[in-house]
Amino acid sequence: MKILRSALLWLILFSLGMAAFSQGILNPYQQLILSYIAINVILATSLNLVNGFCGQFSLGHAGFMAVGAYVSAVLSLHFKVFTGSLDFLNFPFYALAGGSVAAVAGWLVGMPSLKLRGDYLAIVTLGFGEIIRVILLNMESVGGARGLYGVPGPTNFFVGTALAFFLAGGTWLVLWRLTQSSFGRAFLSVKEDEVASECMGVNTTQTKVFAFVVSSFFAGVGGSLFAHTTNYLNPASFQFMKSVDVVIMVVLGGMGSLTGSVLAAIFVTILPEALRPLQEYTGVDLRMVIYSLSLILLMILRPQGLLGSREWNSFFPFKKRGAK
């Protein structure tokens, strides 16, 4: 009940804030950046579940994102549940469908590779991401290399940026509850020592596959949000570098810190945009130079990431985890 009440409170606060923002405070460009932040938050927090909490190394987040994006885009082009003024209610269905198909893909990839201990997952997911990209590149029905045009997008602020933030909040809530539960401890124990974890009665294979499927689901949701924000999909958006970008956010924020992933997602999305005026001023594109330098500096000064494995509540002594 308590969680329901606080969720309701947050929802009201959130709506009020969003209503204030919708009154022309933000221009379309800023709204777009905010949507990208929400998408990256979903991708980074969900990947952190596998890479940070479970200690497995996945390099195929872009692949699952692509699955979600294309499934929801194709559905939205050919299939509508609601029409007319209720049209905006369609998107959650597409997102759910995109996430579910990505989750099934995650199960198929995770089941054989997570049975083994070691770095097999990195290799398998790397291959999976490429396979998905090449398949999409050669599928004429979804536009092939030309890409998929005309994906219906949001018609106003509320079904666009606000919805993106709502989904990011939902992702956060699910992952947060999960990592704070006894399942969360099982994830951490698998990361620390699989043999000892088995000795505690943790079914390590099932635990890893579960985390991987949940992570893939949210990658799919993030992908469908991406499809409907950009209105255009191209296999080139889901290259290996996209997976690396998400890994960078996870490492930067701290492996095993959802809060860190959120901060890193915001930082990594905003930094290149914030450096745009510099490019106009100097006439040279220094953005990537500064971006990479700042990443290198951060890794030298704080190799454990911005927050390490701490979460927001460890900064408030009155709510310290585990304390009475």
Add this chain to the structure above:
Amino acid sequence: MSKEILSVQDLKVNYGPIEAVKGISFDVYEGEVVSLIGSNGAGKSSTLRALSSLIAYSGQVSFLGEPLNGIAAHKVVKKGLIQTPEGRGIFLNLSVRENLELGAFLRKDRSNIKKEMDQCFDLFPRLKERLNRSAGTLSGGEQQMLAISRSLLSKPKLLMLDEPSLGLAPKIVLQIFEIIKKLNKEDGLSILLVEQNAAMALKSSHRAYVLETGKITLSGKGEELFSSDAVRKAYLGG
């Protein structure tokens, strides 16, 4: 005689072409402390790992009258056959509390867990002081205490300890063995102990088996083996 809790017949463990355990048979009865002693590479740890289903094995193993063969590791734990792995297997980056909670991972009876956690703190008061510290900051002895407490929270019917004396100061070893004896005497816990420290193990167990390169060469009552010439020569320095 009391009920047989674990019976092992002709247990064999292979690592590729290497035969680590070459068909051993032994048993543990309820309320007993039984030791497997032997030097490095005798196959002691392999035996325990096999019993926990952490590695493949052949032979007949039955626990509380039910066969254990082919059962997944986490289900063996559910049956009450709990191992404290070699080198303690503590989750170093988790807090002491989280380590203990993981011990009770399969249990749903929260109020009992709380009570049993307090009992562990009675046994090892130092754990209580370090409850919210990460386990990696504990000393070796404290980590062993944590490992034993964690196993106790899994509600063992038979506790298997893999070298609890490993890397500990003699004084701490003494303390750990006092606790093992106490758990057996006061709570009636059955214990299967694997040790290199033969003197300590033999003094604290009812019965013992001596393992040499994968075979049981001697068996008998703890004190009898302790005073036998063969064991004295081989393990206790003449």
